[in-house]
Amino acid sequence: MRAPDGPPVTSGDVLLSIDNVSLSFGGVKAISGVSFDIRKGEIRAIIGPNGAGKTSMLNIINGFYHPQQGIITFKGEARSKMRPHDAADGGIARTFQNVALFRGMSALDNIMAGRTLKMKRNMFWQMLRIGPALAEEVEHRHRVEEIIDFLKIQEIRRTPVSRLPYGLQKRVELGRALAMEPELLLLDEPMAGMNIEEKEDMSRFILDVNEHYGTTIALIEHDMGVVMDLSDRVVVLDHGIKIADGTPQEVKSNQAVIDAYLGVAH
Amino acid sequence: MFYRETGQFKTSYAADMQIFPIRQDRIALWVVLAIAFLGIPLLDQLQVWPFGGEYMLRAILIPFLILSLAAIGLNILTGYCGQLSLGSGAFMAIGAYSAYKFGTGVHIPLGLFNLSIPPLPVLPSILLGALMSAFVGILFGIPSLRIKGLYLAVATLAAQFFFDWVFIRVKWFTNYNSSGSVSAPDLNFFGYVVNTPIDRYLLCLVFVSIFALLAKNLVRGNIGRQWMATRDMDIAAELMGIRPLYAKLTAFAISSFIMGVAGALWAFVYLGAWEPLAFSIDRSFQILFMVIIGGLGSILGSFLGAAFILVLPIALDQVPHALGVPISVETVSHLVFIVTGTLICWLLIVEPRGFARLWLTGKEKLRLWPYPY
Numbered sequence: 001m002r003a004p005d006g007p008p009v010t011s012g013d014v015l016l017s018i019d020n021v022s023l024s025f026g027g028v029k030a031i032s033g034v035s036f037d038i039r040k041g042e043i044r045a046i047i048g049p050n051g052a053g054k055t056s057m058l059n060i061i062n063g064f065y066h067p068q069q070g071i072i073t074f075k076g077e078a079r080s081k082m083r084p085h086d087a088a089d090g091g092i093a094r095t096f097q098n099v100a101l102f103r104g105m106s107a108l109d110n111i112m113a114g115r116t117l118k119m120k121r122n123m124f125w126q127m128l129r130i131g132p133a134l135a136e137e138v139e140h141r142h143r144v145e146e147i148i149d150f151l152k153i154q155e156i157r158r159t160p161v162s163r164l165p166y167g168l169q170k171r172v173e174l175g176r177a178l179a180m181e182p183e184l185l186l187l188d189e190p191m192a193g194m195n196i197e198e199k200e201d202m203s204r205f206i207l208d209v210n211e212h213y214g215t216t217i218a219l220i221e222h223d224m225g226v227v228m229d230l231s232d233r234v235v236v237l238d239h240g241i242k243i244a245d246g247t248p249q250e251v252k253s254n255q256a257v258i259d260a261y262l263g264v265a266h
Numbered sequence: 267m268f269y270r271e272t273g274q275f276k277t278s279y280a281a282d283m284q285i286f287p288i289r290q291d292r293i294a295l296w297v298v299l300a301i302a303f304l305g306i307p308l309l310d311q312l313q314v315w316p317f318g319g320e321y322m323l324r325a326i327l328i329p330f331l332i333l334s335l336a337a338i339g340l341n342i343l344t345g346y347c348g349q350l351s352l353g354s355g356a357f358m359a360i361g362a363y364s365a366y367k368f369g370t371g372v373h374i375p376l377g378l379f380n381l382s383i384p385p386l387p388v389l390p391s392i393l394l395g396a397l398m399s400a401f402v403g404i405l406f407g408i409p410s411l412r413i414k415g416l417y418l419a420v421a422t423l424a425a426q427f428f429f430d431w432v433f434i435r436v437k438w439f440t441n442y443n444s445s446g447s448v449s450a451p452d453l454n455f456f457g458y459v460v461n462t463p464i465d466r467y468l469l470c471l472v473f474v475s476i477f478a479l480l481a482k483n484l485v486r487g488n489i490g491r492q493w494m495a496t497r498d499m500d501i502a503a504e505l506m507g508i509r510p511l512y513a514k515l516t517a518f519a520i521s522s523f524i525m526g527v528a529g530a531l532w533a534f535v536y537l538g539a540w541e542p543l544a545f546s547i548d549r550s551f552q553i554l555f556m557v558i559i560g561g562l563g564s565i566l567g568s569f570l571g572a573a574f575i576l577v578l579p580i581a582l583d584q585v586p587h588a589l590g591v592p593i594s595v596e597t598v599s600h601l602v603f604i605v606t607g608t609l610i611c612w613l614l615i616v617e618p619r620g621f622a623r624l625w626l627t628g629k630e631k632l633r634l635w636p637y638p639y
Contacts, residue, residue, distance in 0.1 A: 062505055088507030102498035104563060105491070113491040117507040123516060126487035127480045134280060137487065141279040180506060 012039040014073075015184060015216050016061065021070030023056055023240075030056045031067070031240040038184065043210055043217045045231035047224075047251075049260055052237040054220045055097060058186045061218070062094055063087040075183070089117060093182035095173045097189045097220075101161045107172045108157040111147060114179030115140045147175050150212075151205060167198040174205060178213070185209065187219040191226055199223065203230060228252065236260070270633055285482055302471055310464045323463040330576050331470040332531045337556040337568035338481050339524030344554070345562035346485050347517035348497030349410050353422035354525055354553040356429040357399045359545035361526025362533035363439050365395030369451040370441060388453050388534070396526030403522025410514045426547055433542040449539035466535050473531060477524055482565050484520065493517050494563070525553075559613060561622025570621035579606050 017037035023030045031053040038044045046054045059065040061072070063082030071078050074090060082092075093114075102110050119140060125133035148154055151171050156164060161172055170190060177185055190206065191199045203226055209215050221227050227234060228248040236244040236251055238260040244251050251257055269290040276282040286292045306327070310317040317323070340354050368391035372383040386394070402425070409421040433439050440448050453460040453469070460469050484490050495503035496513040504510055533540050552575060560571020582602045586593055593601075617624045 064501070064505060084504045085507055085509055088505060094505060096502065100499050100502035102495045102502070104498050105494050109491055109494070112488075113495045113503075113508075114506060116488060116492055116495075119488045121488070123484070123489050123520075126489055127484050129483040129487060133487070137283065138279045141283065145279075176506070 012041060014038070015040045015075065017073045018057075018061070019071040019073065021060060021067045021072065023053075023060060023065055023067045029240050031060070031237075033070075034237065034240070034242045035070075036235045036242060036245055038216060038218055039233075040216055041210070041214060042232040043206070043219065043230050045227045045234045045248075046218060046220050046237065047222075047227055047234060048237035051239070053240040054237055055188055056240075057237070058094060058188055058218070058220065061087070061184075062092045062186060088180065091181070091183035092186065093177035093180040093184075094186035095170070095177050095188060095190060097192065099166070099169045099173055101169055101173055101176070103160070103162040105161065106158050107153060107161055107164065107175075108144065108148070110161055110172055111144045111175045111179045112140065114176040115144065117180065144179055147178050150178075150208070151175050167194055167201075170194070170198075170202065171205070174202075174209075178209065178215075181213075182215060185215050185217045187217060187221075189220050189222065191221060191223055199226060206230060283486075285486070299475070303468070307464055307468065320463045323467050326577060326580060328463070328467055328470055328536050329532075330572055331467070331474045332528050332536055333553065333556065333576055334569045334572040335470075335474050335477055335531065336525050336528035336553050337560060337572050338478060338565060339521045339528060340553050341557045341560075341562065341565065341568045342481060342485065342493070342524065343517050343521035344557055345564065345567075346490060346497065347493040347514060347521075349407070349514060349517060350415060350419040351422040351521075352419050352547070352550050352554065353406060353425035355545040355547060355549035356422075356426045357403055357522045357525040358529025358532060358549065359429050359433055359542065360402050360522075361392075361395045361399040361529030362540070362545065363395075363433055363448075364398035364526070365391045365530035365534065366448055366450065367439065367441075368394045385451070387455075388451065389455060391451075392527060392530040392534070395530045396523045399526025399529065400519045400523035403518040403525075404515050407515050407518030410518070411511060423547075426550055430542060430546060433545075447539055447541045450534040450537075453534060460535075470531055470535055473527060477527065478565060478569075481520075481524065485565065489513075489516060497563075555610070559610060559620050561620030561625075564620070564622030566625065567620055567622030570625070574621065578609070579603075582606065 014037045017035075019035050020033050021035070022032045024032075034053075034057070046057060048054050056065060060067050061082070063084040063086065066081035071080060072082060073079075074082070074087075074092070102113060105113070119136055121133045121136050125131075129137070148157055151174065153168065153171055153175065156168060156172075161169055164172065174187075174190065177187075187206070191202050194202065206217060206219070207230065210217055219227075219231070221230075231248060233246060234244075234248055234251045235242060236254070236257050238256075243256040243260060244254040246254075269288070271288050274287075274289055276287065281287070284292075286295060306317070310323065336354060336358060339357075340351065343349050343351050368383070368386045369388060371385040372381070374381040406422060406425045410418050413421060434446060437443075440446055453466075455469070460466055485493070492503070492508045492513045493516075495506070495508055496510060496517075500510060503513070529545065533544065537544060556571035556575045557568065558571070559574055560569070561567025579602045582605055583598060586598055586601075613620075617627075
């Protein structure tokens with residue numbers, strides 16, 4: 001439960017709903033018949049043991065995988081599959097489990113790349129880089145600098161991201177996703193491999209993004225303390241099946257969840 | 267460098283986003299441009315060494331400029347967008363032959379009605395030729411949506427062999443000239459005929475300067491970031507709304523356009539009269555090596571790579587002669603191959619990212635000098 005920062009979102013408009021979605025790779029069923037929804041403005045955690053289908057779920061939401069079955073409704077529009085470009089255009093951004101930054105570019109350029117869809121001037125203007133094209137570039141630089149201030153990464157903006165330590169790379173990746181001004185932000189293990197301080201920083205950023213920009217967040221995370229503290233509602237997957245869905249307290253005391261994590265005596 | 271950005275505060279993002287944010291770098295650029303545009307013509311006018319005779323201009327500076335332009339073209343495709351291409355020679359050839367056809371008049375008999383375009387002036391011919399090259403570039407870029415890396419290189423190799431064949435066998439392109447060799451029309455630019463070596467040099471310099479600036483603007487703008495994003499992590503790029511189709515095909519188009527201009531200049535300005543052999547696979551490899559050695563993903567690197575690959579053998583060729591060592595011409599040319607090859611291997615071991623990276627590393631070290639960190 002997010003105690004200090006605001007009321008938990010217990011009801012509200014549904015931003016995205018997943019209805020009876022199944023996905024398989026050849027003979028392997030990654031996800032079978034999962035349904036849940038994400039409400040506007042909430043922090044929704046997706047948890048589960050390894051191989052439960054969490055990342056596959058995110059990949060379905062932003063259109064990278066196309067489920068064989070089921071309906072995805074995003075902002076009231078139902079479709080059987082998203083396309084990555086439409087998902088990005090519609091306001092879904094994400095970060096990746098293994099940092100997927102553009103390694104040859106500086107932190108600033110990485111975040112600027114997140115503004116791609118917002119930049120409208122065509123190639124010929126960009127080639128000349130005068131008047132409206134320069135004005136557009138400056139305007140977006142402004143927005144990017146706001147994000148850089150927000151994430152406190154001013155001193156590394158010119159550094160090639162391949163030279164940054166892991167924690168900062170994760171932060172730049174969050175910045176790149178934020179630059180898209182998403183309505184729904186998908187975070188795939190934002191705290192994997194971080195020490196306690198970095199985790200605290202990252203948690204603070206996630207809460208601030210949710211508060212400050214009003215962004216709806218869906219996150220996958222293995223650190224249960226973080227999940228319980230941050231999220232409004234939690235959905236638990238195991239072997240591609242939804243085994244629980246509810247507030248952190250409800251999920252914590254659910255027998256099926258305890259069995260999935262700790263195993264059952266035979 | 268021995269200077270730093272200390273004290274040069276920027277008060278606007280536009281000032282911060284210049285190509286050279288540091289004042290001394292800008293001064294250096296103006297000095298280089300002044301030497302290129304004023305100094306060299308002046309030295310040539312005065313016939314001062316090394317400009318006594320035409321050798322320096324004809325054999326070194328003009329090919330250096332044109333091949334730098336071709337290297338910029340390939341660098342956009344391979345260095346910035348990450349699409350390996352072995353078809354540079356073909357795209358240059360398309361630029362050259364299309365410009366030639368536009369310059370001497372296009373006549374396509376289509377049975378009932380004939381398509382005829384009267385001979386165009388040189389400048390529109392070159393630009394239209396480059397446009398044809400861009401068009402073919404897009405066509406041969408389509409496989410890049412499915413295949414990557416070495417496999418794509420093989421697909422572009424198909425372009426190379428196909429157009430080698432076309433320009434030898436399809437006599438229409440050479441205006442049915444029996445020898446297969448063609449000569450360029452007069453280089454008449456708005457009534458001024460470019461003829462002397464220094465005029466030719468200045469013409470190439472103008473083209474290279476303009477296209478280098480345009481290319482630099484592209485790669486530091488939105489489309490450049492899309493190219494680099496596609497190169498570095500195509501899946502993440504796609505999930506951010508960058509369409510691979512658009513990013514890759516624009517890279518192919520722009521790159522082929524620039525290589526088309528370079529090809530037309532190579533044919534019209536440098537060679538004057540040429541055969542299809544001028545744009546063989548060897549040319550493709552030469553340009554690819556320039557890009558790799560100069561530095562993938564760097565406009566400056568394109569110039570450095572062209573200088574290394576082109577000028578070094580020529581310079582080495584002069585050394586024994588200058589020292590008065592009595593060895594035969596053949597031995598010298600073999601020695602040049604050996605030394606150049608060794609230098610390339612050594613350079614790639616020391617710095618696989620090429621001269622551009624060496625330059626950056628050097629700059630960073632000098633920023634901290636005399637302290638180690």
